[in-house]
Amino acid sequence: MPEMLRLLFALFVLVTFGVVAAPEVQAQKRTGLAIESFQITMGTLQNLRREGLPESLLLVLGTLKDRRFPAKNAFVAALGALSTTAQNPDETELILHYAGAERLRIRADEFSSDLNAGEALFRGNVHGWVSRENLEFTMLKLQINRLKEPLGERLTGAGAVWFRQWNRELNADYMVFQRGWQGKRRDSEFLNEQTLQLEGNVRLTTPRGSLRTHKLFADFLHHRAELEGLPTSEGRFRVEANLDLIALPEADEATELRLAGDPNVQRVIVQAYRAVLDADKGEAVFEGEVEMERTPEEMFVRAERIALHADKAQRLQLARAEQDVCLQQPGRVARAKRASFDELTKMIVLEGDAEVLSGQYYLRGNRINLFLEVNRGFAQGDETAPIEVTILMDESDTTPTSFSCR
Secondary structure (H helix, E strand, O other): HHHHHHHHHHOOOOOOOOOOOOOOOOOOOEEEEOOOEEEEHHHHHHHHHHHHOHHHHHHHHHHHHHHHHEOOHHHHHHHHHHOOOOOOHHHHHHHHHEEEHOOOOOEEEEEEEEOOOEEEEEEEEEEEHHHHHHHEEEEEEEEEEEEEOOEEEEEEEEEEEEEEOOOEEEEEEEEEEEEEOOOOOOOEEEEEEEEEEEEEEEEEEEEOEEEEEEEEEEEEOOOOEEEEEOOOOOOOOOEEEEEEHHHHOOOHHHHHHHHHOOOOOOOOEEEEEEEEEEEEEEEEEEEEEEEEEEEEEOOOEEEEEEEEOHHHHHEEEEEEEEEEEEEEEEEEEEEEEEEEEEEOOOEEEEEEEEEEOOOOEEEEEEEEEEEEEEEHHHEEOOOOOOOEEEEOOOOOOOOOOOOOOO
């Protein structure tokens, strides 16, 4: 689940927006910012790797990382002095493209700006690019504000908001991106706020997973996000994660496409009304009629609250479910007040009025330990409250109680 948050962070690396300067309020069809300098950044190297440049070239380009060149001629001269150089004009153009310090270019039907208010407004068929991030966006209205007290920037978009970066897409009806600085300088070391709000038909789609929700709030500095669905019977949000791809953070686009379409890869799908995702803690907490499904194991879990815990590599380690927990797998159904699912020991622990129906066995107890794999059966119960077992001798026998999770 932390991968969802990491994808959002990657998608919005673009946010170095500045207000387009104009001496007075005016309208025009097209506006943009020119490339003024060149700089190799980590993002530059990642984008060039995606474009297929050889690792030997990327390695020497890394020696120029974070050096700023004020003009194209100076940057090209520095490239020519490297021990390994671009082998053809196409490679050189790619390097210039992703190293150019162009921030933002926007087209719109109408444009106006007010320097005194620190505001720029774009209306009608707004279409923007951030070339070095390979990012494109469209919307009906975009407003950019530069704030003086306290020092900050705010970007507000409305109407069919759409972003695309590589093979990732984001949609929403409304968005607000805001960041602020402590003191008087817009330097990264003084950045103390960087947040994103999305509302209305929010959708994030990537080969590694997808997200559909009504509201999303992301705090980039604290690596935290909140999701909220609509308060209706069909209003829960939906998160899907491709676990096999998440375990391969350096996978290239071909690998992403192959695993995204593979029906045998491990996936987790979660639906709920509310969630908090904390990437630093490796934790995602879902609340409100939560349903979690894992494939291809066909495991289904329903509860009022489910917390997922991942390691630093974002591999799922533990899941805890609380309040009216129900678990269903092919050949087994169980319910309890609480349940935990341990990916390391491959065990499920049911606690509080636990019941299990598996094949010809019906079990009851205060605590029941199950193997994650259905065919391995169950382990043991609580030492102070042994398991009560009913063996169904033939198909005509009925269980003391019958239940289903779906």
